[in-house]
Amino acid sequence: MYERRKIVFGVGLTLCLIILLTITFGGFLSKAKDKKEDVTYYKYYTNIEIQPGDTLWDLADEYLEHYKSKEAYIQEVSQLNSIRNGKIISGQNLIMPYYSTEYKL
8 A cells, every 4th residue: 555655646746747847848938939029020111123134023032021921022012013913124113011120210
């Protein structure tokens, strides 16, 4: 009987330690993640002139950061600039959205 209590106590203590370590480790992971998410990004727009050989896909590579996909970025650029069928012309000016951590007035 004494041996059985000893085993049950040992198993219970081990489970409690595992739960405590899991909660503690999970808290550290959450804190690390929260610090990364505290960064604030501001959305801005810039005006660019299309150069020979430029495509919306190439331009998206430069400004794409913080968009779900390249397609979503190109769709927004197309709407902002009334572009149909993704066709742009050398010398054309486009409004390009982008994000920055810097707050600009």
